[in-house]
Amino acid sequence: MIKFTHLHVHSEYSLLDGLSKISQIIQRTKKFGQKAVALTDHGNMYGAIDFYKKAIKENIKPIIGCEVYVAKKSRFIKEKSDSNHLVLLAKNHQGYQNLMKLTTLAHTEGFYYKPRVDKELLEKYHQGIIATTACQASRVNQLIIGDNPKSAKKELQELEQIFGSGNLYIELQRHHFDQYSKNDQVPKEIKGKLLEIHANELKAEKQLIDFSRELGIPLIATNDAHYIEKEDARAQDAIVCVQTGKLTSEINRLRFIDTPDFYLKSPQEMEQKFQDLPEAITNTGKIADQVDIKISLGQWCFPEIDFPKGKTAKETLKEMAYQGAKKKFTKITKEIKKRIDYELDIIDKKGYSAYFLLFADLVNYCNTAGIYTNTRGSAAGSFVSYCCGITTVDPLRFNLPFERFLNPFRPSPPDIDLDVSDDRRDEVFTYLKDKYGHEKFAQICTFGTMKAKAAIRDIGRVLGMPYSEVDRVAKLVPLGSQGFPMTISRALEITPELSQVEKDDPKIKDLLDLSKKVEGNTRHISVHACALVISPEVLTNFTPLQFEPGGDKKIITQYEMHACEDVGLIKLDVLGIRNLSILANAIKLVKILHKKEIDIHQIPLDDPKTFEMLCNGETFGIFQLASTGMTKYLMELKPEKIDDIMAMVALYRPGPMSFIPEYIKRKHNPKLVKYFDSRMEEFLGTSYGIITYQDDVLYIAIKLAGYTWKEVDKFRKAIGKKIPEEMKKQHAKFVDGCVKGGMTKERAEDLFSQIETFAAYGFNKCVTGDTSVWVN
Structure with missing residues (x-):
């Protein structure tokens, strides 16, 4: 028999009362x-x-x-x-x-x-x-x-x-x-x-x-x-x-x-x-x-989907995909059939046919109701999604890998991000509630945490220290990189001025020591910007619920998105985007003022007037392209094809931004185009030999280092999240694979270093493709 057990224990989720993680x-x-x-x-x-x-x-x-x-x-x-x-x-x-x-x-x-x-x-x-x-x-x-x-x-x-x-x-x-x-x-x-x-x-x-x-x-x-x-x-x-x-x-x-x-x-x-x-x-x-609690984890529980009588989800999705392909292409080529069948086989084996049908139905409702949408993310790599009308980018045309979206060897579910006009998002939610049941729908919660700067400011305030003094210390903490928030301990290692202040002033040392103890702790609960869940039964069979804090009667889960997925709930991401509302209103005005109907899905990707406008720096109000820095680069680049816009969206972020001048030079002078390895031309040709997207990194690992899609997923996570132990393993594996493929060890080390630098900020090509097509 167990002797003593702690039966009354509070964690950080007793918000601002419990300290223990x-x-x-x-x-x-x-x-x-x-x-x-x-x-x-x-x-x-x-x-x-x-x-x-x-x-x-x-x-x-x-x-x-x-x-x-x-x-x-x-x-x-x-x-x-x-x-x-x-x-x-x-x-x-x-x-x-x-x-x-x-x-x-x-x-x-x-x-x-x-x-x-x-x-x-x-x-x-x-x-x-x-x-x-x-x-x-x-x-x-x-x-x-x-x-x-x-x-x-x-x-x-x-x-x-x-x-x-x-x-x-x-x-x-x-x-x-x-x-x-x-x-x-x-x-x-x-x-x-x-x-x-x-x-x-x-x-x-x-x-x-x-x-x-x-x-x-x-x-x-x-x-x-x-x-x-x-x-x-x-x-x-x-x-x-x-x-x-x-x-x-x-x-x-x-x-x-x-x-x-x-x-x-x-x-x-x-x-x-x-x-x-x-x-x-x-x-x-x-x-x-x-006590004997057994919670079923990792088994997906899809809401009930309407199928034609006598058909399964698998059969319905296959029929929908081929019907869509026939509408989009004059001929179903062997390449198209092979891609559709390959994707359908993986989707069926992983049990996600119903998920695709749910999203197809949702996008269809939005189209029917005149709600403007844009599907972002790695879903653009799915040809089945494209044929079913879920996405608007042809992955064959842009060489987008399906495996980046749904890796056959990865247990995590597919993730489709649907943007909708922000002034009509509530209509989308109402549709989902009415269709699947109000008691089966909720937005997902998220937790705000006390990150380094916030922890210092919170602790400084309750210690009664002067605001100016606390603010000065907080500002000495540098910003983290994407996905890697800065910690106080790390800041002390890399910021000499902060380290010196800590040594010189006992009050500052006390502030930092106390802040370290609360750093990372949960501070408050709120509603996630876009994530929601729909369940096959009442949601309280899967997660406890509550109202969104702040007096609104919006129902949210008490489990954050990873916990919701753990208990089998399928997460949908529906984000309200202001620019889509602006676009919808602009099209309405064109119809009123010029008696002209515009179908945004029929706008050609090679429209000369669009590129002329961008070359002239007329970017005001354009999603992702309106900043002063981006406008300057676009005028220098003089884009002539959609690939140029995609590359600019991907490169205009910390880290890769330093490659933009070189990208522009190579575009205007093809003689400057060079490849670290000739085998890279296959997938870096449209970006003039410059590593531009996360997908490029994956292809490098596969084509040059001999990785499989199963292995490359671990590689992507290791270099993206900088997991020390895994990074060490992947470093050795990558270099060894490149050497076996005919590269010198010195060159392989250099290539890995380039990838490592790029990885923290690299952007998914599927995201830039969707965004750029939408911009156009």
Whole structure:
């Protein structure tokens, strides 16, 4: 039997209250040799899937829970301070499902300052759940402290009736507030409060133990952990000040720093603390032994798609693809048939036929409703998408690889990004809700984190430091590169001035040390700019839900996009783009003023007037091309074909931008065109021998270093994300492959260095192709 298990643990997802990262909780548990641990964040399940996955990976049993707020009366009665704490732990899959429903309803029906459930909801969704009486903020504790033991006893009896015998535990916490009150650093005004809290804790504990013996409700010991190490107490206190808008120096505020006891203690510390109540320790292990949660991950759950009677998704998609091809091409060549059949085979084997049909239907609705769209991203590499009307770029014409979109060897799902007129996006959402069910649709949440500069500014503010001083330090932190946010530690390594300031000024060192502890922590939840999910069943079977913060009644998931995908939900990206609305309005005006109908899908890609306009620098209001720098380069380039615009969109970003002058020279003087290796002409011919797109890097690895599409995906991720260990492996593999292909080792090293420099900023050719065709 497991002996002691932490059953009351908060992570960073107890927003600006918990400090611990989930990975830290798991590693600490593993370090102690414990076999299980719980996650019980305040009123939400934001971290549940990340917690589950990381625990399972380390062979730790995950106990998914939540410290809920319970309304004293009904969740529909809005009264301030009308809630108390209760810890709920999912015992099995049914309990996990019920926990998702409870946290959803707490947000969507019971929210008043806090997300609140009530006893009606607990009664309805109690199955598979173990309840514990939480901290001093629980109803039972408050009634005892308020000298009302009869009502406290009644409350316990009601809870036991709701959850059933054996599913309710009385929770004890011992934080020794009296001992900490003796600390000389504790302000005099606080010492009395600590002694009062300690007296209340003792009073409640004595009565709770009596109730346990009288009612037969077992005891458990917890520590209400909010951070990992005792030394983290000051950082946790600081983020509470960020939340409440207070200074750490203030006396009359919510203070944790005076009692640095809310950390993830070792089993030995807990056993020592409760040596007079060994059953309170062993009962935590008994709960852990009871828990058996199995969450199905990585199995896609598509919404129900309408097929013609008697047809499958596979057959319907094949028919749609070939019908579309016949409309787009005068003749179905062997090349076209081979590409369609190749893609359809992969799409079917990976089980994504329904996904393509869903998107085809959505784009068709937008076209029918007159909503302007543009499909971005690697989906432009799919010829099936092109034939089905999902995308507008011919991947055969632009040599766009299907494998960049849907790699046969990669488990991740296809990702189609649909841009729509921003003033009509709500119509698209309404269509999806009406078609698939309002209870099956939600936008996905996203979490804002305290990145380096923000962490310094937040901590500097709560420390009461002058704004100018904090701002000066924050500005010394350089910007990170795309996909690689700068960290304070890294900034200290590469910025001599920042490092010197830290050495010279103890206050700045303290600011940076404290900022490092909160850096990267979750700060707030919001709605993702474009991601949404549609499920085959009610969404609360997959993810808990809530309203978007800020008073809007927009439903969002509590799981971020990776967790949504983990539990099987298919993500759709629908982004509102202002330029599409402008384009739609411009076309309406042309019709009114000039009596002329314009079909943007029929505009030729070699329209001379368009290129003349760009050559003259007339770019005002043109998406991606309107900046002063881009306009200057376009006038120098004098584009004559769509490939030139694509290249400019790809190159005009940090890193590759330095190649633009050379690109322009080579365009105007073909004699300057050269290739690092003659084999590159096949795929770098249209960009005059310059590595321009992410796709170029993939082709180099395949054609010159002998990679397969399965291997090249790892190569792309390693160099793009700069994963040190993987980079080392890929470096050796790439150089070795090039040498085997006839290149000298020195040249191979040089080529890898070029790719490494380019990779952090390189742009997908499919994205630039879609964008450029749309611009044209």
